[in-house]
Amino acid sequence: MGGEADVFNKLKDSKGNFKKSLVEDIRGMLSLYEATHLRVHGESILDEALAFTTTYLEPVATQFSSPLAAQVNNALNRPLRKSLPRLGARYYMPIYQDDHLHDEILLKFAKLDFNMSQKVHQKELTTSFLGMGDIVTKESFEWVLSNPKIVKASSIICRLMDDTAGHKDEQQRQHVASAVECYMKQHGTSEEEVVKLFGEQVKNAWKDINEEFIKPTTVPMPLLERVLNLARVMDLLYKEADCYTNSHLMKDHVASLLRDPVQL
Template sequence: MEFESLNVPIFTKEVDIDEIRRAIKYHPSVWGKYFLTYASTEISSAEEEELQRQKNMVRTMLAQTPDDSLQKLELIDVVQRLGSGYHFEEEIDKSLRYIHDTYLEYTSKDNDLRTTALRFRLLRQQGYPLSCDVFDKFLDGEGNFEESLVENVEGLLELYEAAHFGVHGEEILDKAMEFSSSKLKYLLPNMNCSLSTRVKAALETSIRKSLSRLGPKKFIPMYQHDKSCNEILLNFAKLDYNIVQKLHQKELSEITRWWRALDFANKLSFARDRVAECYFWIVEVYFEPRYHKARIMLTKILNMTSILDDIYDVYGTLDDLQVFTDLVQRWDANALEQVPAYLKICYEALSDVYIEMENEVKEIGELYRVQYAKEEMKKLVRAYLEETKWSYSKDTPTMEEYMKVAIVTATYMMLSTTSLVGMGNLVTKKDFDWVTSEPLLVIASSAVCRLTNDVVGYGFEQKRAAVHCYMNQYGVSKEEAVVEIRKLTKKAWKDMNQECLQPTPVSVPVLTRVVNLARIVHLFYDYADEYSNSKINIKDVIYDVLVEPL
């Protein structure tokens, strides 16, 4: 992600760019020492035993519910939305494989919109490349969705969710998105409380863009008040959420201790102090307990990337940054005397994180992973320098020139690669070769980050952004540029949907990291820069997800 700056005027020829850059001020951390208090948090053996007991009960429900029933579709959907799906991946995969193999048989008989859309979505989520022609039966003679469908709100809601899994060329799903969203908004005032709550939540964030922890935290209370609520599923989801939350609290305590020991709040006071925000970002990339080491590694890298971003964006001089970029390319601590103190502090801390990563993977003989991660960091720093040069230049790049660099400075190429380092035997060298080859999925995830970010950041930062480049190249207004850029974001999501369909070049756990990175962007940047200004909404979200139990 590119961490945009707040309250920064667009530069002019009359004002010295260094003065503008260094005039930027960020508010201090809103969390301070708060998470240090969780250092002694432990999960009791009684909690673990109870979790296993309830888990067996849910597993029994999954086994006893026939795969060819609507109840199985509903059960899988609820388990996944409650955040419990990671416990039953094999069972769910087996059931969905059967549902896929018998797909044509059942869809040809089924004329219920809700069932059709739910089955389609669950299978698309699993990567099955189904034809969207299954929705043709719900069209009228003119090729539009039948108006009588407005009487089926549950069906409209499922159609809306299914439409978010569309790929390029699926015109019927584009129509489904427009039809379902407009009808749901129109019907909303007349819905009962439980239904309207679910519809509002869906219109705000579709399942496709829902976050791994925030999504269940919002869904569980809604499910609890739904008439279809199953106490076994509900109780297991609550207990599991609370246990995993304790693990996250202890991890964040450890990371906070590391961060405070670096003392960047004093040594590099110009930079944003956002350790809790960075950890939350990475929790939404992978929350599962098995990714404990990977989470800590990636959070530390993300924190260091935030510091680098502020150095290149708002503090470092062009001369300093050219020398520093050179230093990072050589990865040579012996050349530190060439850079000023603030860059030396940053480099040493960055280098220490990679050394720590090497020590972690050395045990399993996978040192090559850290080298891939380093190369992506070098590429990122080179791109940061290119953007800095633009800030000092009077020239505005074309959109093509801009995006070539900005896709890299979105940081998701580097983060996608680094996210794999701590994933143990779930990844291989083949996965690193794929993720560093700039595949479409990674490019699209990076584009979502960059473009979403640039829309909310326009007018507040001194450097070039997509809106400004588009306006300059095509001679359009800001409003027109924003419309076109949002179209590019939608295109990127369709690219990601396509790349997640079978056959895929890498495993689902690898694909999921890249998609999850795109999802979190919408929380931080859809309406404002919630990373730089973390005092309002995002503070409450972090408290809800990482502090408040169910």
């Protein structure tokens, strides 16, 4: 286990279990839950913390009606690490506004910043590495083409989430076998087992991405963030359904991000 995760041992009791007193601090539990999504391989304590916090936060999201409960529900659906920053901010602002502890000036500036950025993107939309100026060098493109671990991990998330969400549609519309179906036939396993296996591989790929952000790298951070954002888009497109094939399911997200300004 990495030394960075050792600090979380303080949250355990003498028996090695997470302290029950933690559940009394919902905001603290939410912060711990968000932190677990930055885990890398070998940090079993954060795997345990994810299961622990999820178990205790789920009732908060369903049994209570408050800005905090809405925030918890939002986090359980898509944690910050898997959220596109601008879209996450768009959905968080009304939750924050309903919190009586919110900072009115901070909220005002957040809304203005979002609306100004939205107008910029309406005029010119942000093609991966192209258009990033001097930050992208020949070496940067060579790095991407070498298929480094973070790019490979992002591709795994893309491929497996796509196949898991869309394999039934693909069979019905194109009469072709999906990766899920092929794996089922090759290994003699059920659809449920394959979906679970693919889900575990996606979780491991997220750990690979997190590791690449921690370790020194030869490419600038903005390029790594492009790869991270690709994985975030895949989570948005395929977590609950095949929103790429059924593009109408994305209309609210697109409208919130690029068309509808935040009401001041």
